[in-house]
Amino acid sequence: MIAEFGLAALWLAAALSALQLALGWMALRPGGEALMPSVRPIALAQALLTALAFGALILCFARTDLSVALVVENSASAKPMMYKIAGTWGNHEGSMLLWVTILGLAGGAVAILERRLPERTLIATLAAQAAIALGFFAFLLFASNPFARLALPPLDGNGLNPLLQDPGLAFHPPTLYIGYVGLSVAFSFAVGALVTRDVGPAFARAMRPWVLGAWIFLTLGITAGSYWAYYELGWGGWWFWDPVENASLMPWLAATALLHSVTVLATRDGLRAWTVMLAVVAFSMSMIGTFLVRSGILTSVHAFAIDPKRGTFILGLLVVYIGGALALFALRVSTVKEGSQFDPVSREGALVANNLLLSAVLGIVFTGTLYPLFVEATTGEKLSVGHPYFDKTAGPLALLLVAIMVAGPLMRWRRDEIAAVVQRIALPVLVTAIALLALILFVPGIRVLPLLGLMLAIGVGAGSVAPLWKRNLRRTPLFTYGMVISHLGIAVALAGMACESAFTKETLVAAAPGAVEIVGPYQVKFAAIDPIAGPNWTAIEATLVATRPGRAAITLHPQARMFAQPPTETSETAIATLWDGQLYTVLGKDDESGRWQLRLWWKPFVTLIWAGGALVAIGGALALLGRLRRELFPRGRPTGFLAT
Amino acid sequence: MKTVRIILWLPLIAFVVFVGFVAAGLIKPDDMTHPSKLVGQPLPEFSLPASQQGKPGLATADLRDGKPHLVNIFASWCVPCAAEAPQLDQLAQAGVDVVGIAVRDRPDDTADFLQRYGDPYKRLGADDRSQVQLALGSSGVPESFIVDGKGIIRQQHIGDIRPEELPAILSTVQEAK
Numbered sequence: 001m002i003a004e005f006g007l008a009a010l011w012l013a014a015a016l017s018a019l020q021l022a023l024g025w026m027a028l029r030p031g032g033e034a035l036m037p038s039v040r041p042i043a044l045a046q047a048l049l050t051a052l053a054f055g056a057l058i059l060c061f062a063r064t065d066l067s068v069a070l071v072v073e074n075s076a077s078a079k080p081m082m083y084k085i086a087g088t089w090g091n092h093e094g095s096m097l098l099w100v101t102i103l104g105l106a107g108g109a110v111a112i113l114e115r116r117l118p119e120r121t122l123i124a125t126l127a128a129q130a131a132i133a134l135g136f137f138a139f140l141l142f143a144s145n146p147f148a149r150l151a152l153p154p155l156d157g158n159g160l161n162p163l164l165q166d167p168g169l170a171f172h173p174p175t176l177y178i179g180y181v182g183l184s185v186a187f188s189f190a191v192g193a194l195v196t197r198d199v200g201p202a203f204a205r206a207m208r209p210w211v212l213g214a215w216i217f218l219t220l221g222i223t224a225g226s227y228w229a230y231y232e233l234g235w236g237g238w239w240f241w242d243p244v245e246n247a248s249l250m251p252w253l254a255a256t257a258l259l260h261s262v263t264v265l266a267t268r269d270g271l272r273a274w275t276v277m278l279a280v281v282a283f284s285m286s287m288i289g290t291f292l293v294r295s296g297i298l299t300s301v302h303a304f305a306i307d308p309k310r311g312t313f314i315l316g317l318l319v320v321y322i323g324g325a326l327a328l329f330a331l332r333v334s335t336v337k338e339g340s341q342f343d344p345v346s347r348e349g350a351l352v353a354n355n356l357l358l359s360a361v362l363g364i365v366f367t368g369t370l371y372p373l374f375v376e377a378t379t380g381e382k383l384s385v386g387h388p389y390f391d392k393t394a395g396p397l398a399l400l401l402v403a404i405m406v407a408g409p410l411m412r413w414r415r416d417e418i419a420a421v422v423q424r425i426a427l428p429v430l431v432t433a434i435a436l437l438a439l440i441l442f443v444p445g446i447r448v449l450p451l452l453g454l455m456l457a458i459g460v461g462a463g464s465v466a467p468l469w470k471r472n473l474r475r476t477p478l479f480t481y482g483m484v485i486s487h488l489g490i491a492v493a494l495a496g497m498a499c500e501s502a503f504t505k506e507t508l509v510a511a512a513p514g515a516v517e518i519v520g521p522y523q524v525k526f527a528a529i530d531p532i533a534g535p536n537w538t539a540i541e542a543t544l545v546a547t548r549p550g551r552a553a554i555t556l557h558p559q560a561r562m563f564a565q566p567p568t569e570t571s572e573t574a575i576a577t578l579w580d581g582q583l584y585t586v587l588g589k590d591d592e593s594g595r596w597q598l599r600l601w602w603k604p605f606v607t608l609i610w611a612g613g614a615l616v617a618i619g620g621a622l623a624l625l626g627r628l629r630r631e632l633f634p635r636g637r638p639t640g641f642l643a644t
Numbered sequence: 645m646k647t648v649r650i651i652l653w654l655p656l657i658a659f660v661v662f663v664g665f666v667a668a669g670l671i672k673p674d675d676m677t678h679p680s681k682l683v684g685q686p687l688p689e690f691s692l693p694a695s696q697q698g699k700p701g702l703a704t705a706d707l708r709d710g711k712p713h714l715v716n717i718f719a720s721w722c723v724p725c726a727a728e729a730p731q732l733d734q735l736a737q738a739g740v741d742v743v744g745i746a747v748r749d750r751p752d753d754t755a756d757f758l759q760r761y762g763d764p765y766k767r768l769g770a771d772d773r774s775q776v777q778l779a780l781g782s783s784g785v786p787e788s789f790i791v792d793g794k795g796i797i798r799q800q801h802i803g804d805i806r807p808e809e810l811p812a813i814l815s816t817v818q819e820a821k
Contacts, residue, residue: 277655284659291666319663326656333652370665377668 003068003147006056010097010147013049013104014137016042017130024127028120028195036123040111043126046133047108054088054101057146061088066153070094070146076159078536086170092310093146095173099290100136102174102181107133110185116206116631117189118198125185125192132184135317143313159536159563168228176221176248180286182214183251186258187283190276191325194332199272204265207279209627211262215255216620222248223613234571234586236601238500238609241390246369247289250362254282257358264348268413269340271348273333274355280329284322285362291318292369343415350408357401364393395449402456402494405487406463428466432459446502453498461491477630482623486616493612499581499605510595520602522546522583527555529596537563539572542587542596546576558587582606687795688779692769695746695754702743702769708795712820713741714813715789716765717777719749720757722785728804729761735810736764740817743767747777747785788813792820 020042027035060068061084064077074091075084089098107129114122140146189207193199225248230238239245258278265275291314342348368385375381410424435458439451446454464487468476505520515526528543539559546554556574563570576583581604588597691703700706707713716732718725736742744765746754751770758765771777780789781800790799790813798820805813 273652281655315663315666322659323656323663326659330649330652330656334649370662373665373669377665 002056002059002063003065003149006053006060007145007147009049009053009056010137010141013046013053014134014141016046016049017104017133017137020046020130021127021134024123024130027123028127036119039123039126043111043130044108046130047104047111050101050104050133054097057094057097058085058088060147061085061094064157066155066157067149069148069150072150072154072157074158076157076536078156079159080535082167082170089173093140093144095177096136096140096144097146098174099177099181100133100140102177103129103133103136103184106182106185107188110188110210114206116202117192118196118202121189121192121196121198121203123192124195125188128188128191128195129184132188132321135320139310139313139317143310166228166232168224168232172221172224172228175217175224179214179216179218179221179255180248180251180289182210182217183255183283183286185210186214186255186279187325190279191328194276194325194328197332197335199265199276199333201266201269204262204275208259208262208266209624209631211255211258211279211282212620212624212627215252215259216617216624218248218252218255219613219617219620222252223610223617226613227610231573231575231584234573234599236504236506236584236586236599236603238497238606241368241386243292243369244289246365247285247292250365250369251282251285251289253358253362253365254278254285257355257362258282260351260354260358264351268342268348270342271352271355273329276333277329278355280322280325281362284318284325285366287314287318287321291315345411345416345418345421347408347411347413347416350404350411353404354401354408357397357404361394361397361401364397365390368393391449399449399452399456402460402490405490406460406466409467409483409487410463424466425463428459428463431462432456435459443502450498450502453494454502457491457495457498460494461488464488464491478626479623479630480626482619482621482626484619485622486619489612489615489617489619491612492608492615493610496605496608496610496612500603500609503604504606505602507598507600509598509600510591511598512595517598517600519583519600520581520604521548522600522602523548524583524585524598524600526596526598532559534561537561540587542585542598544574544585544598546583551578554583556583556585558585560587560589577607580604682781682789682797682800685797687789687791687797688776690776690779692745692771692776695744695749695751695768695770696758699765700767702745702767704795706743706767707791708793710793711741712793712798712817713743713791714817715743715745715780715791717745717747717771717780717782717785717787717789719747719785720753721749724804725786726757726761728786729764731805731807731810732764733762735805735813735817738814740814741766743769745769745771745776747771747774790816790820 020039023035023042024039026032027039057070060071061075062081064075064079064084065071066077070091070093074094075087079087087094089095107126110122110129111126114125117125186207189203189210193203222245225245226238229240229245230236258275261271261275261278264271291311368389371385372383375383406428407421407425411421432455436451436455439446439454443451464484467480467484507517507519507524509515509517511517511526513526513529517524517526523546525545525547526542527545530541530543532539532541539561541557541559544556544558546556554576556576558574559572561570561572562568571586571588574585581602584601584603586599588599590596687704687707689704691705692701694701702715707715714732714735716728718728732742742764744767746768749770749772754768754770769776777785782789782802784802786804788801788805789797790801792798799813799816801809801813
């Protein structure tokens with residue numbers, strides 16, 4: 001009954017999105033103004049129905065309803081409740097329903113909250129949002145029905161992939177999806193503005209909080225995903241340039257560029273066509289990312305569904321949406337009036353450099369991700385593109401980008417004097433130079449990229465707080481604090497990456513209980529090995545005692561787990577987090593003569609990578625709060641600390 | 645102004661090219677054969693003792709007899725190997741010279757396996773320490789090598805041979821003559 005209810009809600013929501021599109025279309029035609037007030041409520045109703053359908057699916061999973069095919073394939077009655085619920089989106093159909101639910105909720109939120117846009121542009125935006133939703137409803141209903149029943153329910157389900165039975169899974173996909181799909185709002189805004197030919201500062205100010213919101217979630221999602229892969233996959237790395245990781249990085253790069261260009265449009269009415277283009281590209285990258293994962297065309301650990309039919313369906317949707325938006329862009333954007341011109345030595349000049357570099361990195365990642373596809377289509381050769389390509393190409397550009405991040409915020413809008421800019425960046429540059437000298441002196445033999453990375457991280461760390469220099473901190477707007485914290489976060493993350501790359505120590509041994517191994521500053525004693533049992537798994541657990549002069553001993557318990565349903569082995573890493581790094585331990589197989597594979601890493605300051613990512617997101621949240629406060633209290637400014 | 649107009653269409657053109665490649669990737673049949681670096685190289689020298697009584701072992705010289713062979717690396721403890729067995733039987737019935745290397749196996753277990761899942765092997769060597777397997781560049785079971793009459797490896801197939809792959813494998817064996 002619950003499944004039928006969910007399916008009915010899904011069909012109704014699809015019908016409403018068709019209605020929303022049709023009414024929006026008619027309302028924009030001459031004489032259609034009377035229809036305008038009906039569009040917002042429909043968008044809201046569509047959002048609620050989609051959320052109900054998703055709620056129904058969660059309920060099916062929570063109850064382990066074994067007459068629903070999806071539950072049988074991806075759940076089991078003996079699973080902890082949290083993973084039953086998280087299992088809802090740990091599969092193809094459920095994750096697509098989550099995707100559509102967030103799309104619907106985003107459209108509903110625009111319908112309720114957006115009051116600044118001209119009504120015509122808003123209606124066009126909601127119609128565009130409905131058009132996207134309609135296609136993905138059709139995909140769900142015709143190609144991936146999550147509520148399909150089984151004629152003969154089995155006694156129990158097949159269980160969830162044990163790699164996904166982790167608290168990270170409960171939050172990582174929804175967070176990332178809010179980011180991906182939140183960008184649909186920017187896409188719809190761009191389409192709406194192209195339809196009504198209304199691109200300007202008002203449009204930019206209306207779009208900015210939505211982009212910022214989606215970007216915050218994308219940042220969190222990528223950071224969390226990186227940490228998940230780091231501790232769950234047990235390879236000791238934090239980024240693998242896996243196609244699916246790249247699929248999340250590409251929208252982030254586009255959204256980061258958009259975030260900076262939209263500021264130029266809002267403040268100086270420049271970069272009109274460029275900003276619209278980026279809004280289209282950002283969500284296009286989200287959809288292409290979804291497509292890459294779902295079609296199985298680029299296989300990776302994330303491939304739930306290797307199914308060419310579904311791939312073809314989504315490819316059709318991409319052609320309609322991205323192709324349509326790009327065609328609309330080409331036809332319409334030349335009729336959008338040109339924005340203001342500006343001086344190259346200015347804040348907007350620096351932001352253009354930022355945009356060009358971000359776009360170049362995006363192009364590099366896009367090319368590297370799809371190159372295997374290109375080679376296979378032309379020569380039939382199979383290959384994969386990994387670290388060496390990305391490190392050599394994207395690495396230097398990213399470092400250059402970080403370097404101009406110091407100067408940008410210290411430059412004035414409109415026009416600035418080079419001498420004045422040099423004076424303002426003198427201190428960060430001096431710090432960078434001292435850092436370089438110190439690194440060369442005290443860390444001999446460090447490789448070039450980590451050296452530049454660490455040097456820049458220290459310089460940018462100093463430079464990022466420079467915009468607060470000599471300012472009245474109480475009167476500094478909250479969004480300026482947001483920018484400072486986000487830029488500082490980039491420096492912190494960069495420092496973590498450089499340290500991890502330069503100073504990691506690794507020990508790989510076959511050891512018998514009682515053996516003592518050395519890794520970095522630690523002596524690790526292999527104290528014991530015991531069998532243990534969990535709720536739906538059994539495991540062999542090692543007890544490792546790590547000691548270091550002058551510190552308390554640490555006990556770690558890496559496990560090799562055997563899951564019963566489905567029968568799978570995973571290795572659970574044990575990680576000790578200290579202020580100056582992480583001790584990362586993995587238990588491998590035994591060699592049948594009483595010795596066990598042990599992999600030990602000492603990774604100094606590796607946690608800075610994710611702390612930096614979190615800082616970036618926190619900065620984004622502060623900026624969003626600051627923007628919203630300024631919108632809500634345009635004149636009667638609240639006084640006091642951090643008043644905007 | 646004209647050049648600006650053309651630039652505006654570039655993103656769409658780039659997207660169409662992207663769609664073309666992706667569509668090509670979707671349309672082409674899934675290719676499960678894995679070309680390897682060893683393709684085109686002669687077999688390493690080895691000589692394995694017989695795994696079963698009454699069936700000869702396997703040495704490099706046996707594979708240079710002017711006829712193509714399919715060298716199958718398997719083990720009785722390997723589940724995909726059992727899944728692969730019917731396909732090997734079909735290949736043997738189609739006239740392919742199938743020879744086997746049993747990896748890290750006990751002779752009795754191998755005998756049980758052959759009795760239960762069929763015995764397509766003309767020769768069967770026992771590779772108790774995986775030495776020949778590693779020399780061949782194989783990292784797991786099952787794996788198959790198509791070797792031509794001069795002992796040159798023509799194809800490495802990683803993983804079990806599936807029914808839909810039989811025609812492609814048969815034609816490779818025929819070409820290896």
